[in-house]
Amino acid sequence: MHIFVKNGLPAFSRFIPIYNWFYPLYNTSPPNIVESPIEFFGKIIIENIESRALYFHIPFCSSICTFCSFVRKKIENKYEVDQYVDALIKEINIKASFSNVCGVPVNAIFFGGGTPSILNPSQIIRLGKAIKDNFDLNNLREFSFEMSPLHIHDGEKLNAMKDVGVTHVRFGVQTFNRFFRKCFGLSASLNHIYTAAEILPKIFPYVSFDMLYGMNGQTDDEFFDDLEKAVELDIPNMAFYPINNLITQLCLHKSFEAHGRYPTSGLTKFYMNVTLNQFMRANGYLPHNGHEYVKVSVNEIEKKPVVTNTYSFKYHEHVYGYKQQEVIGFGTNAISALNRYVITNTDSIAKYTTNLLQNNQWDFSVGEHETVADECRGMILHLPYHGTIDKSRIAWDKLDEAIVRSFNNLLHYGFIKESIKSYQLTEHGWHWYVNLIYYLCPSNEQRLIDGYISQCNKIHERNIEDCDNY
Amino acid sequence: MSKTNELDGWKNFLKGRILQEQGNNEKALEYIDKALAINPNNAHYLNAKVFALQSLGRSDNAMAASIASKYEALAKKYVGKADKPGPWIEGLEEISANIDDFEEKAEEAIKVVW
Numbered sequence: 001m002h003i004f005v006k007n008g009l010p011a012f013s014r015f016i017p018i019y020n021w022f023y024p025l026y027n028t029s030p031p032n033i034v035e036s037p038i039e040f041f042g043k044i045i046i047e048n049i050e051s052r053a054l055y056f057h058i059p060f061c062s063s064i065c066t067f068c069s070f071v072r073k074k075i076e077n078k079y080e081v082d083q084y085v086d087a088l089i090k091e092i093n094i095k096a097s098f099s100n101v102c103g104v105p106v107n108a109i110f111f112g113g114g115t116p117s118i119l120n121p122s123q124i125i126r127l128g129k130a131i132k133d134n135f136d137l138n139n140l141r142e143f144s145f146e147m148s149p150l151h152i153h154d155g156e157k158l159n160a161m162k163d164v165g166v167t168h169v170r171f172g173v174q175t176f177n178r179f180f181r182k183c184f185g186l187s188a189s190l191n192h193i194y195t196a197a198e199i200l201p202k203i204f205p206y207v208s209f210d211m212l213y214g215m216n217g218q219t220d221d222e223f224f225d226d227l228e229k230a231v232e233l234d235i236p237n238m239a240f241y242p243i244n245n246l247i248t249q250l251c252l253h254k255s256f257e258a259h260g261r262y263p264t265s266g267l268t269k270f271y272m273n274v275t276l277n278q279f280m281r282a283n284g285y286l287p288h289n290g291h292e293y294v295k296v297s298v299n300e301i302e303k304k305p306v307v308t309n310t311y312s313f314k315y316h317e318h319v320y321g322y323k324q325q326e327v328i329g330f331g332t333n334a335i336s337a338l339n340r341y342v343i344t345n346t347d348s349i350a351k352y353t354t355n356l357l358q359n360n361q362w363d364f365s366v367g368e369h370e371t372v373a374d375e376c377r378g379m380i381l382h383l384p385y386h387g388t389i390d391k392s393r394i395a396w397d398k399l400d401e402a403i404v405r406s407f408n409n410l411l412h413y414g415f416i417k418e419s420i421k422s423y424q425l426t427e428h429g430w431h432w433y434v435n436l437i438y439y440l441c442p443s444n445e446q447r448l449i450d451g452y453i454s455q456c457n458k459i460h461e462r463n464i465e466d467c468d469n470y
Numbered sequence: 471m472s473k474t475n476e477l478d479g480w481k482n483f484l485k486g487r488i489l490q491e492q493g494n495n496e497k498a499l500e501y502i503d504k505a506l507a508i509n510p511n512n513a514h515y516l517n518a519k520v521f522a523l524q525s526l527g528r529s530d531n532a533m534a535a536s537i538a539s540k541y542e543a544l545a546k547k548y549v550g551k552a553d554k555p556g557p558w559i560e561g562l563e564e565i566s567a568n569i570d571d572f573e574e575k576a577e578e579a580i581k582v583v584w
Contacts (some may be wrong), residue, residue, distance in 0.1 A: 007520050007536045008543025009513045220485045264491070271487050274514065275480040282477045470521055 001438065001446075003413055006469075010413040010428065012435040015266025015467040017453060019242055019291075019434055022319075022342065023381055024334055026444045031344075040366060041098040044338060044355045045106035051107035051139065053318035056088065056138065057125065057331030058116040059349055062150065063187045066255070067212065068172070069247035071333040071347045074112040084331075085123045087356035089130045091330050094360065096134035096406045099327065108314035110229055110231035117147030121160035128164025137165075142206075142314040144168040151191035158203055168206040170239075171196050176229040177222055180215050183255045197233040208237035208292070213276065215243050215268040216463070217261030220254060224279070231283045236295040237311070238285075245464050246456040247456055253463050265467035274431050290385045290433045291318055306430050307387030321384040322378040322393050342367045372400050373442070379407060383416065384436035387425045406440050479508035483515050492517070493523045511542050540565050 002013050008435070051069055060075040075081065096102040097452040109131065119127070145166040161169070173193055174184055200207045211230055212225060230238055245253070245263055256293070264272075277287060284301060286308040287294040294311040318325040323444070327337045333347040346352050355362045375398040384391040396404075410416045415429035415436060429436060436437075438446060457464050486501035489534035500520045505515045516539035544561040 006540070007517045009517055009539065220488050223484070224481065268487055268491050271484055271514070275484045278477050278480045281574035367529070440488070 001435070001441075003409065005413075006302070010415065012432060012439070013469055014436050015270060015469060016297045016434050016449070017134065017246055017266060017464055017467050018244055018449070020320075021449070022119060022337060023377065023441070023446055023456055024342065024369045024373040025448045026373070026442070027342075027369055029368060031365040033365050035362055040343075041095060044098070044341070045098045046104050048099045049104050049339065050323055050324040051318070052104045052325070053108040053110065053327045054106055054131070055327055055329040055331075055334055056109070056111045056116075056131075057113060057317075057329065057345075058084075058111060058119060059114040059332045060084070060118050061113065061115045061292055062118065062148070063185060064249075065172075065174075065451065066183065066185045066249045066252035067243060068249075068294055070112075070114065072373075073349060075118060078120070080353075081119065081123065083353050083357065085119070085126060087361070087362075088331055089126065090356045090360065091362060092127075092130045092134055094145065095328070095330070104133050104136075104326070106135050107139055107325075108139055108142040108318060109144065110315040111139065111145045112145055112354055114455075115148045116145055117151040117157060118159075119157075121156045122233040124157065124164055128160075131164075140165070146172075146274055147196075148169045149188040149196040152192055152199055154178045155337055158370060169200050169204045170208045171200070173209045173230065173233075174212045174245060175215070175226055177226060180212075180218075180222075183215075183259075184212075184355065189352055194233075197235055201235065206237060207235050207241060209233070209235060211238060211240045212243050213240055213272055214264045215261075216256035217259075220266060221468075223275075226260075227276065227279050230279075231285075236284065237292065239292040239325050240273075242273065246453065250459070250461045252462055257463065263463050265465050266467040267469060269465070270431065286310075287387075287430070288312060289320075289387070290317075290430075306425050307428050309388075312386075312413075315385070317382075320381040322382055322389075323374045324393070329459040340368060340371065342369065366440050372398065375399055376403050376440075376442075378401065380437060380440040382434040383423060383425065383441040384429075384440070387430060388422050390422050400442055402442060410436065410439065473509050479505045479512065479515070482508070483512075483518065486518060486522075490522060490525070495522045497525070498522050513539055513543050517540060537565055 001016075003010055004013055004166055006012070020423050044242075057071070059070070059072045060081055062074050062075060064072065064074055074354045105267060143164075143166045145161055145168070147161075147169055149171050172188075174185075174186060174204075175181055176190060176193075197209075200432075203247060209230075210228065213226065243264075252266075280286070280293050281301060284295055284298070286296050286300065286305065288294050288308050294308065296308055296310055300308060309357045318327050324338065327335070329336045329343075329345065332345060332349045334345045336343040344365050344367075352362050378389050378394050379399070380403070407416075410429070411418065411423075413434060414426055416423050417426050425433065438449060441449070453464075456462060482501045483505035486498040486505065489495075489498035489501065501513055501521065502519050502522060505512070506519065509515065513535060516535055519535040520532050523529075523535060540561075544558065544565070
């Protein structure tokens with residue numbers, strides 16, 4: 001992929017068909033499978049780590065959505081969820097017994113899935129207590145909990161969430177369009193969604209919902225209809241993700257093909273994102289990161305910032321953050337992104353649960369990377385995703401030379417600009433933020449991403465969009 | 471230009487883009503031109519026009535749109551930077567070379583942007 005100037009407009013030669021990924025992917029040696037946490041967690045160094053986010057994975061759903069690639073299964077009975085929660089609490093207790101795990105202040109908590117709101121009130125309370133008993137939550141700024149609109153009428157559940165300290169509730173809408181809702185296998189009705197939009201802001205300080213765009217054959221009318229209905233919900237926070245055809249289920253691809261709907265090209269998705277930004281600004285919203293919007297004051301709109309700093313999603317500040325911010329994950333397939341290490345829990349729900357309950361241990365793989373990868377995090381992730389980096393938070397003398405060259409190229413072409421204390425995305429840079437992350441990654445990282453895309457492309461039932469830029 | 475107008479421009483442009491993707495460049499051009507009528511200086515619209523014209527085999531018109539797009543991008547980059555005459559002149563020289571090749575159509579395009 002290279003930068004070229006297209007009739008005066010700098011552009012990248014191709015689009016990247018994935019929109020977020022964990023960095024770094026590259027390990028200095030093949031990942032080791034570790035069975036005993038004692039072998040590993042005692043080694044973590046926490047010097048200079050300012051804050052952490054905790055992630056908890058709840059891999060159960062009442063039905064499986066066809067756009068989802070996360071580790072999840074359809075719930076069979078309450079017992080299996082009880083067992084999983086017991087295992088999760090054991091993992092929390094074991095990890096937190098190490099001072100270098102629990103000794104760093106927690107800034108953000110995120111319950112993701114699956115469908116975290118499938119937990120019953122008692123399970124939510126037990127998990128909340130385990131977290132509170134084991135971690136320093138004095139600096140907690142955000143406790144996010146994903147929920148399905150199907151659970152909106154369960155008052156006890158909502159109270160349990162509030163009791164454990166949930167501040168930010170996120171629910172999935174994805175689309176209002178009946179055809180796409182059917183293709184996605186979404187079980188919540190539009191009435192559930194409208195009720196959630198009405199009730200949740202009365203209970204929780206922050207409410208957000210997710211939308212998808214760029215589905216196969218999505219027309220401009222369908223796209224704008226979704227945007228208009230999204231804004232009509234009058235929720236202050238919302239996220240828009242382009243559909244990722246590399247990870248959606250094959251049955252979704254078949255369904256689209258059967259209806260004569262072909263993948264929306266990378267170029268069109270790019271312009272959908274540009275137009276989405278204009279639409280949201282015209283309706284009083286500004287982006288605060290690569291995917292998410294927040295309702296702001298008229299004054300803030302008139303300032304026309306590329307990205308607003310009036311609101312921040314703290315969990316993503318850690319996932320796409322500086323070297324000094326880490327994430328620790330709990331649960332099946334949960335990822336911990338630490339300095340020097342990326343740790344991935346087993347993706348087998350059964351193995352995770354059984355090993356923890358019977359043996360007080362669980363399988364996880366440890367990938368080790370060079371310290372230079374951590375030094376570059378702010379530049380590679382925070383700048384493209386959040387729109388800015390603070391010069392004082394980057395150790396410029398420790399950066400990889402190739403990355404510095406790429407960075408200077410981006411400055412030259414006007415994707416980023418410099419001010420006294422920071423670098424920021426230009427408007428043009430914001431439109432290209434995914435490509436900027438890829439472009440700034442070291443070549444070994446880019447090769448892994450390319451390899452993954454190539455592998456997905458080989459599955460003939462999977463229709464990936466045209467990613468060339470013309 | 472009001473926010474509503476600007477958004478209308480983008481809505482027309484996106485319709486044009488999707489029509490282009492479907493292979494209907496003639497119809498796409500109609501909507502891109504509607505977008506350009508609202509904001510004639512938008513480099514993305516101009517770029518899309520170039521692409522549509524090229525796809526339709528109208529190379530002279532495509533070159534005119536390309537020149538307009540390049541001029542607009544140059545102006546946007548260096549507006550207010552009187553202390554950077556060098557890059558501005560270099561950019562203009564490149565565009566002039568294009569103009570020499572397609573004088574008549576290019577003059578019309580520059581007038582629109584100017």
